[in-house]
Amino acid sequence: MSTTNLKHHPSLAQSPDKAGVRALAWRKGMQFDHQSDIIIVGFGGAGASAAIEARRLGCSVIVLEKLACGGGNTAVSAGNFIIPSDAQKAFEYLSKTFEMGSSEMDEEAVRHFCKEAAATKEFFAELDPNIELEVAGHANFPHLPHAEVITKYHVKGPKTGGINLFMTLKKWVEKLQAQVLYETPAMELVVKDNAVVGVLARQHEKEILIKANKGVILCTGGYECDAQALDEYCQASRVLSLGTPANTGDGLRMAQTVNAGLWHMRAYSCPLGMQVPGLNSALPFLPMTPGYIWINKFGKRFANEADVDFHSCLYSVNNFDPVAHCYPAIPCWAVFDEAARLAGSLTHQRFGYGAVIEGYAWSADCSREIEAGVVKKAETLEELARIIGVDRSSLCASVKRWNDAVEKGCDEEFGRRMQKPLSEKDSLAGLTPRRLSAPISKPPFYAVELYPALLNTQGGPRRNEFAQVLDRAGHPIERLYAAGELGSLWGTVYQGSSNVAECLAYGRIAARHAAELPEWVES
Ligand SMILES: Cc1cc2nc3c(=O)[nH]c(=O)nc-3n(C[C@H](O)[C@H](O)[C@H](O)COP(=O)(O)OP(=O)(O)OC[C@H]3O[C@@H](n4cnc5c(N)ncnc54)[C@H](O)[C@@H]3O)c2cc1C
Structure with a gap:
């Protein structure tokens, strides 16, 4: 049985129930405690980048974070992310890694990743031209065609690793006034017909209901610390985690409650x-x-x-x-x-x-x-x-x-x-x-x-090039998005530094698509 000791984690001790074991059906007259255009669940790299993009597009944002501080695995990572110098060539290079591992690849989603990731320098420069990116390495598979377009970077800062990246993103989330509710784990998605219209969260032992006028973006990271999911999807007899104990597969289960299809469940990044x-x-x-x-x-x-x-x-x-x-x-x-x-x-x-x-x-x-x-x-x-x-x-x-x-x-x-x-x-x-x-x-x-x-799991809800979560038949689940490690694009063979790159790219993509949606009106 896979186990990780969560007992001593104070914030987790407040959540005796598992998140995402059921969805909550919307009812007429349901009283919401808060509302925002976009609800982002999880304040790691993907959640932060989605929040920044959504605020830049003028949407109101509530970010729900399970722990007393954000960061997730992003903050404890090495903090490296790839920025391709040529999106088309990067697509050809990355396609080969899927072939090598016989992994399912969504061509359009990978193409969108390459295009968006190629614009990551501009993303930082627009926030603040003083954010410095440093070269951290090159392609993991230099023998593959077009490996030369892959360069790894990290954000330069006072510490080493992903904490520099996360603190930079957090500063901008705060500057742009996205509201972050700490120690507020999302527990259930609120569903009307086939659309996700809100989230039930827990705050200081109390349940709160939050309405999403446009959409919900799940950015809860992986299931590194969920014994049950590891037993189900990872053949190994016992697997530990190098990351935050908070990543207990909540987003994976929440997406399953609304019939999401899954992919890449056998893909792991694991020393x-x-x-x-x-x-x-x-x-x-x-x-x-x-x-x-x-x-x-x-x-x-x-x-x-x-x-x-x-x-x-x-x-x-x-x-x-x-x-x-x-x-x-x-x-x-x-x-x-x-x-x-x-x-x-x-x-x-x-x-x-x-x-x-x-x-x-x-x-x-x-x-x-x-x-x-x-x-x-x-x-x-x-x-x-x-x-x-x-x-x-x-x-x-x-x-x-x-x-x-x-x-x-x-x-x-x-x-x-x-x-x-x-x-x-x-x-x-x-x-x-x-x-x-x-x-x-x-x-x-x-x-x-x-x-x-x-380091991380790759599997989770299947998503398309707009970060919309797809159901088991491959159709978008209305108003539900996923970004970052949860339902990552990547398969068995992994080009290092692509998970953080994916957080930055797909956080922005998800926010942009959700921002375009008409507001959901209760009727
Ligand atoms: C040691 C280490 C080194 C790594 N180095 C690299 C690297 O250099 N480059 C790279 O590309 N990848 C690296 N990775 C992998 C990479 O860090 C992750 O895949 C990526 O940062 C995940 O970002 P995320 O935003 O999807 O999730 P996270 O950053 O893990 O954030 C998820 C957040 O969701 C919160 N959360 C969970 N459940 C709930 C809930 N129910 N309600 C509210 N909040 C919730 C968590 O508390 C957490 O804050 C590394 C991983 C580790 C552990």
Whole structure:
């Protein structure tokens, strides 16, 4: 059973019932406590960008946010977003990623994304020409045609990561006077005939009804912390989250109550992560050194640890073994030696809820985590095998095979590269190649337990190029929109930094379409 500890989260403790288990039918004479042209549910990147666009178009806006402060996963993310330099070429590049993963692609929706994302620099410049964007990287799949048009950016600011982006957006949401109701989770959509005309929310133990004159935009993020949805849509036996514990699939369920079709439910962006007792979120496994291997319950290596796409690690552990009847690699272990321990922390402080919000700092030499029993220590590999409960001879043989491979310079088992080839530019600059492999030979030996730990889910309500939520027959559900990670465009193969880009682009697209609707009048 997938679980995430939500018990200690004060704002969540106020919501004993699950949001989105039913829709509320509109009745004549229904008394609304508030009204606005557009209701936005969720104040992360998508909600903020929708609110800014809606206000710029002159619509009144109420944003409902479950927690006492906004930000969601956007604020704890690395904060990188792609801005294509050519929308048509970016479309061709991104189309290939769908082909690679055999994922469903809505051509028009991806085209609209490319066009809108290409205008993200203008979006920021129009808000404030002093907002600085910095290049953060390039295409994840440089071998694909037109990869050169993909550049990753982030907003420059006093901190690192997505907090700079979110604080910039929040400032503009406030300046433009969109009303944000904090600690006010949306619970149910209000429905008249086939249209969504409002939201029932909970505020300080009381229910409030809010009327949407034009539309409702769901921006509640993913279902990283909903045990039930993960059990249903993610095959893995246990999956943790690196993000906010508030993303419990509320928007997914709300959309289902009005018959939304779903898509991309098997697509995840998910590295491996570690658990520290007392934290509400996992920490990403990002060791400073290549001197480690992953081993499964049988004490065996099972993957090319260094080359696996960071966003796709779930797919390398998510295998049910039909002979042994178990998931051999959930959890798995990273095994390393004294040289690796002394090389530095196994994670970093730049992103993730555990570091950014809960303030956890992993010790540079793992001493704090060894003391806490998170990192297991043993003088010999045999002893380590006993402590972590794997077969002794398998573990010793796996480490020996790995050390032989490093010595030979060739990993025949999984093809892990020994070093990262240098680009022409780096070799001209005289840089030395980064090592991707190192032996595990200097005692004591160590192991840390790893689980798949979600950056984000991609699945949710299917939507079209105007961000309208579609029903199971593919028709727009009147006045209902979704933006951001909830029902993301992206499939199994994921071009990094496209989720935040999608929040920025589809928040604006949704607001623009909703703003054009005639007001709904009670009759
Ligand atoms: C550690 C980490 C690093 C990442 N780095 C990157 C990156 O660099 N680039 C990238 O593209 N992607 C990245 N991602 C993914 C990306 O951050 C998310 O996909 C994206 O920010 C989601 O934005 P959103 O607005 O859709 O949702 P969120 O930002 O998660 O916001 C959702 C909001 O909805 C609120 N909410 C939930 N339910 C309710 C309810 N019932 N009522 C009211 N409010 C509700 C939540 O409290 C939250 O504030 C990263 C994710 C993580 C966890």
